[in-house]
Amino acid sequence: MAVTMAFFRVCLVVVTAIINHPLLLPRENTTVPEDEEEIIRQMQAHEEKLQLERLRLEEEVARLAAQEALESVADEGQQQQEAHAAWDLWSTLCMILFLIIEVWRQDHQDTPLPACPGGDEDELPGLGTAPLQGLTLPSKATLGHFYDRCIRASTADAARTREFVEGFVDDLLEALRSLCDRDADMELEDFVGVDSMYENWQAERPLRCRLLVPFVPPEPYCFHPELWCCGHPVPLDHQGYGRIKVGQAGGDALGCVCGKTKLGEDMLCLLHSQSAGAQPSRGVEDLLCARESPYLDAMRVMKWFQMALTRAWHRIAHKYDFDLAFGELHSPGSLKIKFRSGKCMPFDLMPAIQCGDSDLYFVSRLSREPSGGGPASSTDWLLSFAVYERHFLRMTSKALPEGACHLSCLQIASFLLSKQCRLTGPSGLGRYHLKTALLHLLLLRRAADWKAEQLDARLHELLHFLEKSLLEKKLHHFFVGNRKVAEAMGLPEAVREAEPLNLFRPFVLQRGLYRKTMDSFYEMLKNAPTLIREYSVHVPSDHASLPPKAVGS
Structure with missing residues (x-):
């Protein structure tokens, strides 16, 4: 726009000069000077004046054109910068959206396969x-x-192996019950056979029986199982686990009845981690619960179970011509029978807590498979x-x-x-x-x-x-x-x-x-x-x- 106005000004000056030129359009009342040289001098002076005016106008046109070009470049750069900023913003938002969709798809999307009964x-x-x-x-x-x-x-003798292990475990648990006081100690129930040996798909050698041993507390105590899916939401790494709260049947107070009953020498109360001969303490930390917590500690329960099995085996060892040993340090319920021939027969004996009247059981550790993770704390029990x-x-x-x-x-x-x-x-x-x-x-x-x-x-x-x-x-x-x-x-x-x-x-x-x-x-x-x-x-x-x-x- 500025260039157009400058060009219009130049044209206007040229047209004005042409119109006012004395030789092209002489006025009727104009008197021709007598001196020809004077006329030529005036014409040259006027021409120089027009040339100076033309040069000035050309410089102004050039300056205005340069200024407009700079403004145009600046506007274009600003527009490009704004476009780049907008593109970066959209790219970031799209990336965040894709990440959110991927996380949601991995952890929360529920697209079960359709059932095809026929x-x-x-x-x-x-x-x-x-x-x-x-x-x-x-x-x-x-x-x-x-x-x-x-x-x-290779699995043809699975039935014979189950029969032998079950007979031995019955004898072992009966010896353990005979060492307990029914009024003060936990009551061990009959074992439950689980996993591949009882589902008829065992393929590994040697054959391995896995048995759960449910136990309940003495009166007036009871267990209150808490599933992860009941109550308040829990973190994802707690899903599939639960906790067992120890309380009295008539209230929430915690305590132990071992002080109300006289236990045998060197006999352990199943709720206490100390011998019955010592002065009993009423604190929560003296139970098989986590310290300053009413919830059962899985590791402490396993240690108690290991000690109880050791005492029970010592009571019946004279009846058998083989030895009993713990198989794996990281799994106290893992046992193995060692024959004199050098052969071994492994089996798992795990303390468990039944979840209400259902067939769900809480175990401290049932599967020996690597899972890439584990319970968040020792009060978390795996739901089997x-x-x-x-x-x-x-x-x-x-x-x-x-x-x-x-x-x-x-x-x-x-x-x-x-x-x-x-x-x-x-x-x-x-x-x-x-x-x-x-x-x-x-x-x-x-x-x-x-x-x-x-x-x-x-x-x-x-x-x-x-x-x-x-x-x-x-x-x-x-x-x-x-x-x-x-x-x-x-x-x-x-x-x-x-x-x-x-x-x-x-x-x-x-x-x-x-x-x-x-x-x-x-x-x-x-x-x-x-x-x-x-x-x-x-x-x-x-x-x-x-x-x-x-x-x-």
Whole structure:
């Protein structure tokens, strides 16, 4: 705009000069000077004046043009800067939004697989259609020969092993009860068999029984279990755990009745950590609770249980021709029978607390599988669904065809996992994850899909389900928040209505554990065909049958 006005001014001056020039448009009353030189001099002076005016106007035009150009550049730079700032802001907001969506998807999104009570492979999305990375299973004949020769033959004496261990544990617990005062000590109930040995899918050697020993406090005391899904919200790392509050049946006061009863010499009260001969203290810190807390301390309970078992064994050791020892320091309930031949028979004996009238049990440590995490404190007790899992498998087996392959799939997968753990060490994938995956598939598949001749297809599907769950870092607990489980199972309503519990949540938080687990899993798939073929031809001596049955004298 400024350049246009300057150009208009120049044109106006030129037109004015032309109009006023005396030679071009002479006025009628103008008198021509007599002196020609004077006229020429005036014309030259006027011309110089016009040239000076033209130069001044050109300089002004150039100055205005330069000023307008600078202003235009400045405006353009400011607009670009504002555009860049706006773009950076939107980029940051989009990144934050994507992160929020990803975290929500990993931890809170609940997209259960649809139930397919009468469907086929096409009705199971993502299963049975896509190839499993790195896995080519041997033929049906080779797979069946491997199972019969390696797994079925090596676990043929499982029933005899259970019978022997149960008889010995009955004798051990009876000796322990005889050392207790019914009016002052906790009462030990009958043991409950759980896990693979009682679900008929044990594949590891040596065979290992796992037994829960429920106990209750003496009158007037009682336990008040508190589930994580009842009451106030709890952090994610507390999900699946609970606490047990100790109180009196008629009130909240804590105390001990060992001072009201005379105990035997060197006998321990099951509520106190000190001997009965010492002066009893009424403080909470003297109970098997955490210090200054009314909640049971799992570690202190395990130490008490270990000491009690030691005294009970010393009482009956003369009856047997073998020794009893603790198997693992980090798991006081792990025991092993040591025969004179050098063979061992391990078993787990875990103190447990029943949750009300249900089949839920609180245990200090049941599974020996690496999970990438643990309880947040010693007052957190793991909630075990082992009894419900045994009932579900037993109830489902009745509806499946004779000789169904569901437990065979689980045994083969467990066998492959145990061999891989021996090669590369434990990872974040454990036997409990394998069983959870199978339980989900049993609920999704129709009964006719589990015939014996479909072993290879179902094994491939089980491993594919695991791969999909690992890639998504999401494997929901089978019972917690699963409304597809029949109400006839008798699960507490609080557990059925709870939010689904992701067993693979440690993989979201621990990248190193996740990377190691994925590497180990895919290496297991890669080694599986070769391992199955080799064991089909030759079973190593360490996988042979157990030593002859030991008999108590």
